[in-house]
Amino acid sequence: xxxxxxxxxxxxxxxxxxxxxxxxxVTIVVPTFNESQNxxxxxxxxxxxxxxxxxxxxxxxxxxxxxxxxxxxDAAKDCPFPVTVLHxxxxxxxxxxxxxxxxxxxxxxxxxxxxxxxxxxPSLVPELxxxxxxxxxxxxxxxRYIKGGSRAGLAGSxxxxxxxxxxxxxxxxxxxxxxxxxxxxxGFFAIRRSAVTADVLKPLGYKILLELAVRSRPRTxxxxxxxxxxxxxxxxxxxxxxxxxxxxxxAGLRTASPVARMVGFGLIGLSGFVPNLLGLYALTAAxxxxxxxxxxxxxxxxGWNFYLIEHLLFRDRRDHRRWWDxxxxxxxxxxxxxxxxxxxxxxxxxxxxxxxLPATALALVTTFVLRFVGTEALVYLPRRGMRGSRxxxxxxxx
Numbered sequence: 001x002x003x004x005x006x007x008x009x010x011x012x013x014x015x016x017x018x019x020x021x022x023x024x025x026v027t028i029v030v031p032t033f034n035e036s037q038n039x040x041x042x043x044x045x046x047x048x049x050x051x052x053x054x055x056x057x058x059x060x061x062x063x064x065x066x067x068x069x070x071x072x073x074d075a076a077k078d079c080p081f082p083v084t085v086l087h088x089x090x091x092x093x094x095x096x097x098x099x100x101x102x103x104x105x106x107x108x109x110x111x112x113x114x115x116x117x118x119x120x121x122p123s124l125v126p127e128l129x130x131x132x133x134x135x136x137x138x139x140x141x142x143x144r145y146i147k148g149g150s151r152a153g154l155a156g157s158x159x160x161x162x163x164x165x166x167x168x169x170x171x172x173x174x175x176x177x178x179x180x181x182x183x184x185x186x187g188f189f190a191i192r193r194s195a196v197t198a199d200v201l202k203p204l205g206y207k208i209l210l211e212l213a214v215r216s217r218p219r220t221x222x223x224x225x226x227x228x229x230x231x232x233x234x235x236x237x238x239x240x241x242x243x244x245x246x247x248x249x250x251a252g253l254r255t256a257s258p259v260a261r262m263v264g265f266g267l268i269g270l271s272g273f274v275p276n277l278l279g280l281y282a283l284t285a286a287x288x289x290x291x292x293x294x295x296x297x298x299x300x301x302x303g304w305n306f307y308l309i310e311h312l313l314f315r316d317r318r319d320h321r322r323w324w325d326x327x328x329x330x331x332x333x334x335x336x337x338x339x340x341x342x343x344x345x346x347x348x349x350x351x352x353x354x355x356x357l358p359a360t361a362l363a364l365v366t367t368f369v370l371r372f373v374g375t376e377a378l379v380y381l382p383r384r385g386m387r388g389s390r391x392x393x394x395x396x397x398x
Contacts (some may be wrong), residue, residue, distance in 0.1 A: 025055040026110040026129050026190070028122075029102030031095040032060055035116040036068040037233035040075040042118050047079055049123035056125070057082040059105050060116070061098035063091035094245065096208040100201050103193070112190045113208065118232035120188040124224065128190035131224050138195030138218025141209065143183035148225030166246065170210055173254050177214045180221050184210050188226060192218070202316050207246060214253045251312040261313055265372050268308045276301035302334045309375070317380040329379045337367045 028046065032039065043058070050056050062069050062085055069087045076083035086101060093100065099113050110129045114120040124142060132140045144151040145167070151160065163185060170184045178184050189209055195218040201211055213221075254260055279297035284290055306327055310318060318326070341363050348359035 025057075025108040026050075026112055026125060027102075027106035027108040028056055028058045028112045028114060028125060029099055029106060030058065030060050030114060030116045031098035031102065032062045032064060032068050032072075032116040033091075033095065034064045034066045034068060036064070036066050036071045038117050038231075039068060039072050041232050042116055042122070043072075043075045043079055043083070045118065046122040046125075047081075049121075050125050051080050053126040054129060055081070057084070057108065059084045059086065059102045061102040061105075062087045063095070063098055093202075096201075096211060099208040103196065106193060109193060110190055111193055112188075114188050119229045121226060121229060124188075124226050125190075128224055131222060132190055132192065135220065135222050137220040137222040138192045139212070139221045140190040141181055141183060141186055141221065141223045142188035142226040143181075143186060143223040144226065144228050145182040146223055146225050149183075150227040152227055152229075162243070170250065173250060174214055177217055178210075180223075181209075181213055182223060184213060202252070207249060210249070210253070215256070248311060248315065252315050261376075262369075262372050264313050265309065265375070266368065268305050268312070269368070271308070272301035272305040275304045298335070298338065299331070302331050305334065306330050314380045320380065326379050330375060333371055333374045333378065337371050340370075341367050 028050070030039075030042070039060070046056070046058060058079070058081065060069075060072050060083070062072070064087070069085050072083065072085050076085075084105065086105060088098065088101065091097065102113075103111055110132065112125050112128055114122070114125075120142065128140045128142060131137070143149050151163065167183065167185050171178050174184075185207060186209055187207075191212065196212060196216050201208075201215055251264075254264075276297050279300040280290075280293055283293035283296060288296075309330070310326070321329075344363040344366065345356070345359045348354045348362060349356060354362070
């Protein structure tokens, strides 16, 4: 999938500043969405604290619907470093997707990601890079939760509670991948360009550090404390909708491995009994014979399962076929499960001498595994011709 964007780069006349890139130089990537009141102040803070200590460039990846790009371009005229604006026509992946685009555009050894609302102090950028160079780390996280750090800029007890709960939940779900990272919700960090492969990232929402740590974590990670500042102007982008996207992102990350995806597939299948039984009750209460009622009620369970599987397990594989094609294939597999199970139980009982209960259990497990494999292979894997065309396109893009 291609993403259209417009690009603007402000290049400053030669003033003795070191050109980008060079060893130790940094690209500061700032994803923005309607931050026109903040970006001028942010560039002023960067100018005051970074170039004298570390050569830098700034890349804004902008999804705004206001005049943020124009404000950046005007403010960039006074900056002693290159400033680039990539305005995306389609904000694919949210702010996390914007960060990935900025990483691809970066031209420096180090990439520092920070928000555009001035809650992340630019004065810490040189320290993040210096810490990475000194320790040999591939990822340096600015943490609010180690000694010397503070979440003071979080407005209100509600946001503090949500932040704490999200941190606890992510660390509980990914104890190994997040080991040594006290603040996986931080949006302020430095990463070596060589330590991350942007193409493996599949962000959803604004928690890009979590995406990086789980899918492409460098071997060595260290942390630097920082004090989370008050927002300079405007309103927070943390909404209930972003919360839902965060939970979907967590589910996608947790089910990325085949084993975890199979477990999730089974749990979703179990949840499908609820709409199935409710539908059966409603239909039989309305006087429908139990046989057609069971067939119709089963379709409610199929629809329920399909919706959850689409959004929780295979969100990143839905582009290979149209939705009605996926639904039809999924429904065919789900209903074939019923047709296959009864003959299989009969075979196990009459041919192999098993009693009904273990035969039924074995048949359920067998058809479940077949349905899971069939769903992956027949519904969500790309067609062979599509795979070849995508590989060809990828080679042309290199």
